[in-house]
Amino acid sequence: MSEILDLLATIGRLLRAENVLILCHKNPDGDTIGTAAALMHALKQLGKEAAVLCSDPIPSRYSYMGIELYNGQFDPGYIVAVDVASIQLFGDAVQEYVDRIDLCIDHHPSNAGYADAMLLDGSAAATCEIMYDVIQAMNVEITPQIADCLYTGLSTDTGCFLFSNTTAKSHLLAAKLMEAGARIQELNMILFESKSKERMAIERLALENLEYHFDERCALIYLTREQIAATGVSPNELEDITSLPRKIEGVQVGITLRQLPGASYKISVRTTAQVDACAIARRLGGGGHARAAGCELEGNLENAKAAILAEVERELKKADEQAAQEQE
């Protein structure tokens, strides 16, 4: 297990470190990249060598961060992982470093404690929130570019201040980053006002296959493996689609059926507070959380639909009974 550090101990280590290698998680998102980039720029301001390594390419939309990738330009003297909850999330290209990580900075409460030392704040909406405090404590200037990097992680991990992890501290930090010069107009355009052609194509197919059941309290979409392959949509974008049916007004259960390459169906269940998504998925051999769960069903589309809809109906009835009891 990691030695648990506070902010002061963390900056003590970072200020003594030289030739710092910063590791992101694979399939990198705005928070791991933004945190890494902000730390890299801060360390460079202090005259240190620093560079970033990630198993997967950094998506081009993040080019404004000015990240210097690690390609052997120095011998790593100190290794820091940011926003990486477990060793499995590093990916192949980073494997040679995973058993000698000096410091992990993270906001995932589930962090496995794989690093020698760790600065963890499970209440932070994004690791970028923690990194802001680290950079401030190191007495490094928050330049407009550092502000851009930190705003990226903060805004992407909160869905632009929409998700339930958003706190008053998140909004306060956004205000500070804007005052430090974060170009939120340009960044919001890049991060939130842009969808790929493939994403548009899969949304079209999903909407074409949209069905309502049980007095429109359940909305269901399905996507066959041929449809998914034809659009060329990325796994992340496909995962996003599962939130679509539940968003429809009045819908309490949103179901997404995605055919896997082996022809079975992966089923995602999203519910409003009144209905237990986990109960629906569990009875079909799956599991998850109260409002987001899933399972996998063999067989053809009609069978998979019939099986999941039977469980949805059962859970809707249970929700009705409970509502009636509460009224009594």
Next chain:
Amino acid sequence: MSEILDLLATIGRLLRAENVLILCHKNPDGDTIGTAAALMHALKQLGKEAAVLCSDPIPSRYSYMGIELYNGQFDPGYIVAVDVASIQLFGDAVQEYVDRIDLCIDHHPSNAGYADAMLLDGSAAATCEIMYDVIQAMNVEITPQIADCLYTGLSTDTGCFLFSNTTAKSHLLAAKLMEAGARIQELNMILFESKSKERMAIERLALENLEYHFDERCALIYLTREQIAATGVSPNELEDITSLPRKIEGVQVGITLRQLPGASYKISVRTTAQVDACAIARRLGGGGHARAAGCELEGNLENAKAAILAEVERELKKADEQAAQEQE
């Protein structure tokens, strides 16, 4: 023209007012309703009578605001309009009051000055930002319900802190409202994570009719009057659709053609910073802003498409020439 008040003069009037009638604009949005509700609750805390009047029904999703509607329960002693830029925006049911409005509180720089006195801050992202200062200055407690009302206007007018009108002050206010008890998790769900069936249906049609032109630098959607009528979509939701084609990655010009009841086509032009939307629309007899403009064209779909695409092509070429010049 209105007498221009500062914050102190405004609260002086409100603290002396009795039997306050608060007017919203027609087709009410979160900001006019949230501002009106917050003011109503604040005045009631001070022991005054206050009620809200709007030409159109308050959408049921705003029921958490606990608005008391005006139905003659008192004789109006002081009339306040909130978030209403001009007299035309009041609607029929409010007509008898429009020539005796004592005070207007607004954030639209274009406000026509129809009220006797006005508190205007054109830099505020939402009228709710101004109302927060008013309520604070009146020394009224920001209860969780008032915080909910103000968060509603703040978040809806900024598209949940996404639009370019969002300022550091907007984020600071969001933090303060959360600390005052605003239930942002529930509110964000109601305000941003919910779309009507009709909206889903029109999105489906729009995506089915999606075309790419000029190496996918232009995306175009069209909706016939039959399609629009068949979905039963509201004018607001239809207007929202016009932002869809421009959101596609790599698209610099998004065009939406909507057939009007008279069979002509209403064309919306949305562009990224490099392309002048207004220039495109102006040459077809329309107008607007640099990144959002529109025009109306007679004739059938093919003719309307050909006309607008010719102008799009011309403007894309101009953008290329300008980019080339800047490189030199």
